[in-house]
Amino acid sequence: MTELGGQARNPARVRAFEGVLARIEERIAADGLTVGDRLPGERQLAEQLQVSRSSVREALRVLESLGVVSSQVGRGPDAGAVLTSRPGSALTGLLRLHLGLATLSLREVVDTRLMIEQWSAGHAARSGAGLETMARAIAAMDAARSPEEFVEHDVAFHAAIAEASGNRLTSAIMQALRGAVQRFAIDAVVRLGDTGGLQADHRRIHDAIRDGDAATAVEAIAVHLERAYPSTAGPAS
Amino acid sequence: MTELGGQARNPARVRAFEGVLARIEERIAADGLTVGDRLPGERQLAEQLQVSRSSVREALRVLESLGVVSSQVGRGPDAGAVLTSRPGSALTGLLRLHLGLATLSLREVVDTRLMIEQWSAGHAARSGAGLETMARAIAAMDAARSPEEFVEHDVAFHAAIAEASGNRLTSAIMQALRGAVQRFAIDAVVRLGDTGGLQADHRRIHDAIRDGDAATAVEAIAVHLERAYPSTAGPAS
DNA sequence: GATGCATGTATGGTCTGACCATATTTGGTC
DNA sequence: GACCAAATATGGTCAGACCATACATGCATC
Numbered sequence: 001m002t003e004l005g006g007q008a009r010n011p012a013r014v015r016a017f018e019g020v021l022a023r024i025e026e027r028i029a030a031d032g033l034t035v036g037d038r039l040p041g042e043r044q045l046a047e048q049l050q051v052s053r054s055s056v057r058e059a060l061r062v063l064e065s066l067g068v069v070s071s072q073v074g075r076g077p078d079a080g081a082v083l084t085s086r087p088g089s090a091l092t093g094l095l096r097l098h099l100g101l102a103t104l105s106l107r108e109v110v111d112t113r114l115m116i117e118q119w120s121a122g123h124a125a126r127s128g129a130g131l132e133t134m135a136r137a138i139a140a141m142d143a144a145r146s147p148e149e150f151v152e153h154d155v156a157f158h159a160a161i162a163e164a165s166g167n168r169l170t171s172a173i174m175q176a177l178r179g180a181v182q183r184f185a186i187d188a189v190v191r192l193g194d195t196g197g198l199q200a201d202h203r204r205i206h207d208a209i210r211d212g213d214a215a216t217a218v219e220a221i222a223v224h225l226e227r228a229y230p231s232t233a234g235p236a237s
Numbered sequence: 238m239t240e241l242g243g244q245a246r247n248p249a250r251v252r253a254f255e256g257v258l259a260r261i262e263e264r265i266a267a268d269g270l271t272v273g274d275r276l277p278g279e280r281q282l283a284e285q286l287q288v289s290r291s292s293v294r295e296a297l298r299v300l301e302s303l304g305v306v307s308s309q310v311g312r313g314p315d316a317g318a319v320l321t322s323r324p325g326s327a328l329t330g331l332l333r334l335h336l337g338l339a340t341l342s343l344r345e346v347v348d349t350r351l352m353i354e355q356w357s358a359g360h361a362a363r364s365g366a367g368l369e370t371m372a373r374a375i376a377a378m379d380a381a382r383s384p385e386e387f388v389e390h391d392v393a394f395h396a397a398i399a400e401a402s403g404n405r406l407t408s409a410i411m412q413a414l415r416g417a418v419q420r421f422a423i424d425a426v427v428r429l430g431d432t433g434g435l436q437a438d439h440r441r442i443h444d445a446i447r448d449g450d451a452a453t454a455v456e457a458i459a460v461h462l463e464r465a466y467p468s469t470a471g472p473a474s
Numbered sequence: 475g476a477t478g479c480a481t482g483t484a485t486g487g488t489c490t491g492a493c494c495a496t497a498t499t500t501g502g503t504c
Numbered sequence: 505g506a507c508c509a510a511a512t513a514t515g516g517t518c519a520g521a522c523c524a525t526a527c528a529t530g531c532a533t534c
Contacts (some may be wrong), residue, residue, distance in 0.1 A: 014490065017298065028337050041514060052489045054291060057516090058298045061254065063301040066331045068338065073515040074497030079515065085340040090331055094303045094324060096407075100265050101305065103322040105460065108406045117406065119352045124430065130409075151320060169345045169445060253517065278485060289518045294487090310486040311526030317485060 014049045020059035023049055039069065039081040057129045066090050071143070081114040085203075087169075091176030099180060106181065110229045113177040116170050117161055119224070121205065124164035125214035134206045141199060147189040153187065157202055158214075181229070188228045197227055253288045257296035260286055265320070271316030276306065276318040294358045303327050324406070336417055343418065347466045350414040353407050354398055354457045354462070358442065361401035362451035370397040371387055371443045378436060384426040391422065394439060398458075399447070418466070 016128055019190035027033065039045065041062070046053040063069040067080045071198035098104045124130055137157035144150040155178060189195060201224035208217035264270065276282065279297070283290040283446060286391035297318055300306040306318045335341045361367055374394035381387040392415060399411035438461035445454035 014482070015486095025334065025337060033338070043514085054294075054490090055488070057291075058295060058517095061295045061298050062302040063334070065302050066327075067332045069445075071515060072497090075513045076498045079497070083338060085338060086455075087331060087335050087427065091328075094327055097262065097300070097303055097305050098322065098324050100262060101270075101320060101322060103272065103324065103345075104406050108404045111404055112267065112406045115352065115356045119356075149272075153370065167345045167348055169341050169349045173349075173430055252515095280485085293515070297486095309526090310524070313482045313527040316526075340491060394528090 016055035017058035017062070019051055020045070020051060021062060024063065030145070033083055033086045037083050038077075040082070041080055042177055044147075058166065067073070088172040088175040091172060092179040095165075095180040097175055106184070106229075109177055109180055110225065113174065114222065114225050116174050117158065117162065117221050120162045120167075120170060120216040121209060121221055122214045124161060124209045125127065125168065125212050125217050127166070128169035128210070129166070130160040130164035131178050131206065131210055133157075133163075133200075134209070138199065138202050138206060140195070141195065141202070144195075147186050150189055151182075151185050154198075161205070161209075183207070184229060189210055193228075198224070201227060248364070253292035254295035254299070257282070257286055257288060257443040258295055258299060261296065261300065266427065270320055271319050272322045274320050275314075276320070278317055292407075302330065325409040325416075326414040332413050332417040336394070339431060343421070343466075346417055347462065348409065350418070351412045351459060351462050353414070354395065354458050357399045357402035357404075357411070358406060358446060358454040358458055359404065359451045360376070360450050361398055361446045362454050364401065365449070367397040367401035368443065368447055370394075370437075371446070375439050375443060378428060378432065378439070381432075384423050387426055387432055388419075388422050391435075392419075398442070398446075399461055421466060429464075435461070 006055040024039065033039075034212060039060075040048065040052050044054050046056045048058070060069060060071065067086035068083065070084040070086075071081050072079050079103075082163070095104070095109065098110065099106070134157055137153045137160060140151050141157070142151040144153060159171070159175065159176060162171040165171065189198070192198065201220060205217055205224065208214075208220055249353045261276065277285065277289050279293050286293070290296065297306060297308065299320075302306060304323035304325070305320065306322075306371045306398060307321040308318050309316050332341070333345065336343070336346065371394055374397060376392045377385050377390035378394070381390060396408075396412065424437070429435065437455060441457040441463065442454055445451075445457055
């Protein structure tokens with residue numbers, strides 16, 4: 001995280017918390033720390049690294065925002081800074097902020113989601129993974145009695161597609177993208193009034209993946225996202 | 238953050254710096270703040286939000302790690318916390334950490350990069366954007382006298398493909414992915430000894446985009462990444 | 475008036491030390 | 505053995521101080 005400070009005109013100038021980040025990163029690599037392991041306490045870490053506890057805390061806040069650690073108060077085996085793995089939630093926050101800053105447009109987010117979902121569906125069509133989860137989600141959407149409930153299972157359906165790729169990174173990105181456009185999804189369901197079209201899309205996607213027909217799956221996903229986010233997703237790809 | 242539903246009895250469940258984050262986010266949305274605008278000073282912010290300066294600083298560290306603000310010391314128009322937009326560097330740090338934690342494998346990162354680069358190349362073949370930049374990068378690689386110099390222009394070449402998509406989000410992700418696997422790129426150049434194959438790939442990609450031949454561009458990129466990261470990138474897509 | 479240097483000042487960066495809130499651990503009591 | 509109170513370790517927060525930096529100001533000089 002040495003580039004956090006922006007311009008590195010003076011390389012000798014490293015803020016204390018950046019040094020802490022570097023040392024913690026080193027330790028993760030050297031000691032082979034992994035998810036579930038605990039970091040030393042803030043006070044202990046401060047003493048080891050010869051910085052103040054404030055600096056340690058700033059570094060921990062950064063790691064927490066990146067979804068790498070999770071802090072628990074109290075005492076016992078679960079207390080303290082524990083290494084976790086939540087790249088998805090970190091990405092969600094990142095996207096939300098940049099959407100708010102107008103650094104990114106909804107169009108760009110939806111297009112990216114289209115890219116990932118089509119790519120994942122292609123993989124799914126070859127591996128046949130996740131079909132059961134998708135079918136269950138479709139059935140649950142049929143039984144849904146409110147837009148919110150429908151969208152809840154819709155999320156599960158699309159998450160199943162992403163997970164079928166077997167790639168945790170694309171899954172995490174997908175999850176974050178979905179989170180960033182979540183509020184538009186409910187709007188879409190309410191606006192359409194009828195979920196028949198969306199469900200027809202879902203069945204078409206599921207069937208294409210089941211039949212190993214990647215081309216149809218890819219096309220069906222494009223149709224589906226265009227239906228859900230009209231005038232946003234362009235004729236991308 | 239997410240656990241323990243109900244019990245809104247104790248307001249201390251939200252940490253102070255999280256409140257600061259929320260308030261700053263609100264202000265960005267409400268005041269329409271955008272890149273280049275300045276936030277109030279740390280001391281002033283602390284007083285306005287009725288928290289300590291430490292809490293304000295922790296919130297600012299989070300925003301900085303997400304590529305939303307950049308802090309400059311000193312005095313003047315450029316000093317203080319300025320809103321920026323560097324989702325790329327934030328993503329780079331995120332990926333590097335999660336790679337270190339073994340949350341993500343190199344394979345997953347390279348596969349994701351393949352996805353984005355193929356998608357971008359498809360767009361580029363349709364729009365013809367970025368061809369000049371690509372050609373310049375290829376020429377610069379020809380003239381390079383060290384692996385490091387070669388890789389430097391290689392980065393520019395692949396960045397041009399990503400930017401040709403016109404999607405800042407995929408560009409940022411691409412930049413981050415590239416940064417995460419950077420060290421493997423130099424290894425690859427040294428290992429191959431001869432950059433002729435890589436350059437042939439580059440020319441083939443460039444020519445396909447120039448000719449609007451998306452299918453060839455996509456295939457050439459797969460070949461290229463397989464050459465650079467053998468046994469890592471699978472026959473993905 | 476223009477120039478240049480000394481001083482002022484606002485800003486982030488860091489540290490210290492204290493206290494609070496929480497949750498486990500410990501140990502004593504019944 | 506069960507139960508409850510105290511001790512303790514941990515993160516969360518705060519207040520205040522000082523340093524380093526870099527622009528702003530103003531005076532002295534030319």
